Amino acid sequence: MSDLLERLRGRGWRMTAQRRVVAEVLDGEHVHLTADEVHARAVVKLPEISRATVYNTLGELVTLGEVLEVSTDKRAKRYDPNAHQPHHHLVCSRCGSIRDVHPTGNPLADLPSSERFGFTVSDVEVTYRGLCPDCMAAA
């Protein structure tokens, strides 16, 4: 993610302290923060950053294809910086923790045209659900 700022600048993105901080917060593997969590962490580095700016910036990053929006549960959307390697998600039904996973196989090929109802299908999202090791132990 360290070159994200480079890529963005190359695309004509105006660089500001706020945007830099949001991008820094999102750095890492298996990171799936909500907008509010991003805001909370951003405030530590830049106390005057506003919620609206965090939403704006996340929205732009999604539009630019640098970050994925993930809505695994009914609660808040989460933002996944691992946008350049396609992947799916494994979610703990109890605590909600998320891991990126890479199943074999191609689910797109598994949808026969008789099951497409005339749609032009362009994308598949797979969400695995179960209990994480911690929640298994606690139960």
Added chain:
Amino acid sequence: MSDLLERLRGRGWRMTAQRRVVAEVLDGEHVHLTADEVHARAVVKLPEISRATVYNTLGELVTLGEVLEVSTDKRAKRYDPNAHQPHHHLVCSRCGSIRDVHPTGNPLADLPSSERFGFTVSDVEVTYRGLCPDCMAAA
């Protein structure tokens, strides 16, 4: 779905006009209404039914496994009465319309244990996205 009421009564569900109306509204194939849509249709049949009751009843039907909760987009949850035949969803990215689909293959088998991170995986949800015929024509 006509025997739904029977099954529920058999499970000790107390029958009320409100619950009957909610169950009736949810009847059918490829039905995926939001809670508010359910309420709107229920009000036609039973003007004094409240939003809270619709939410309560839908929640109970989900708990009993008679209806599935589907959150395909970022907007409101939808309720799918087709809970007894396992299936996945095909969603139009533009207008949000939903079809039930039955892909071949078994995505659960496609997740090697090295990709399970110690989770006990129990369920998979697959969401296909694309444009429905109407939205294709309009674009």
Added chain:
DNA sequence: CTAGGACATTGGACTAAGTCCAATTCAAGT
């Protein structure tokens, strides 16, 4: 290096979806 305009940020009001609760009503067993 500076000026200025386009773009970004702010915070507060607003919306949508859903939850919660105390008071009331009602289904159904006896």
Added chain:
DNA sequence: ACTTGAATTGGACTTAGTCCAATGTCCTAG
């Protein structure tokens, strides 16, 4: 029909997110 515990009600509340007009700031041309 009585009783009682479960179901319903509506309104206040919460959470997640959007919108907007006023203000601030980046960065390029000069």
